[in-house]
Amino acid sequence: MKTITVFKGDGIGPEITDTVIDILKAAKAPLEYECFNVGAAEYERHGALVPDDAFQSFEKTHILLKSPITTPIGTGFRSINVMLRKKYDLFANIRPAKSNTAVKTPFPNVDLVTFRENTEDLYAGVEEKISDDEMHSIKIITRHASSRIIRAAFEYALSHNRHKVTCVHKANIMKLSDGMFLSIFREIAKEYPQIESDDKIVDNTCMQLVMHPENFDVMVMPNLYGDIISDLTSGLIGGLGLLPSMNIGSDYAMFEAVHGSAPDIAGKHIANPTALLWSACMLLEYIGETDTAKAIRRAVDDVLAEKKYLTPDLGGTAKTEEYRDAIIAKF
Secondary structure: OEEEEEEOOOOOHHHHHHHHHHHHHHOOOOEEEEEEOOOHHHHHHHOOOOOHHHHHHHHHHOEEEEOOOOOOOOOOOOOHHHHHHHHOOOOEEEEEEEOOOOOOOOOOOOEEEEEEEOOOHHHHOOEEEEEOOEEEEOOOOOHHHHHHHHHHHHHHHHHOOOOEEEEEEOOOOOOOHHHHHHHHHHHHHOOOOOOEEEEEEHHHHHHHHHHOHHHOOEEEEOHHHHHHHHHHHHHHHOOHHHOEEEEEOOOOEEEEEOOOOOHHHOOOOOOOOHHHHHHHHHHHHHOOOHHHHHHHHHHHHHHHHHOOOOOHHHOOOOOHHHHHHHHHOOO
């Protein structure tokens, strides 16, 4: 049995976390769970966003399944996601987007993976108040961080039988920062002659993704572009409720849904847990439990294909619990 840390989060976080754990237990995933309340609601109750024992658990297990956590907009504390990525050097944010035949979209052939650098760029949070009328945010790009995310993308392509890696950048304008990122990409690409490589400016990438998403395979990019592009790719496959992710470092790994805490639907029992469930499948694959992950993925695919128990975001009327029970019935 492998013990993992679980952060339940805010909004719909606790309910989709409980749902995912129910499914993992039904699938006989060899996991034990150390669960913690984390986020804005926990801060209001006890004055700490992340309790010390939650940090201690993650530092012991090295594996975290994390539900969405509310981040105030414009004021208040900074994102817990960003804090965790920096604190534990989770430098690679990997977000796969793949079409599912059961979910109707104009894009039936999407199968791509976004590699987002996770520790710097504008997300470093280096800001300066010049005056009441002028604020500066500093974009930080380093050779070290750029090299390891780019190499990780090529290694992933190699090990997962992917054929192409695309660098996404804005080097035509930010010639020093993005220019260095692109230069490093071209240097590293030479070490992988069996993998096709190309690069695209970020705005052109957005256009091309909604015109010809089938032309993309693995994409690698700095932090901010990765956040935006991965949300765009979720739209191609049916929404954020279907987009999982993992955040990988040398010593720690965090698995999380990409979507937010959705406080407007919290407690209504209509939240879609698929993104967090598929993130849990990535966790299982990470620890070598590929058969269990495959069984869960097949069950989800079957339920989606039947269309009887779809949550409202997928065009259905099912409650979260009905969707959960339908998946469990497939084991």
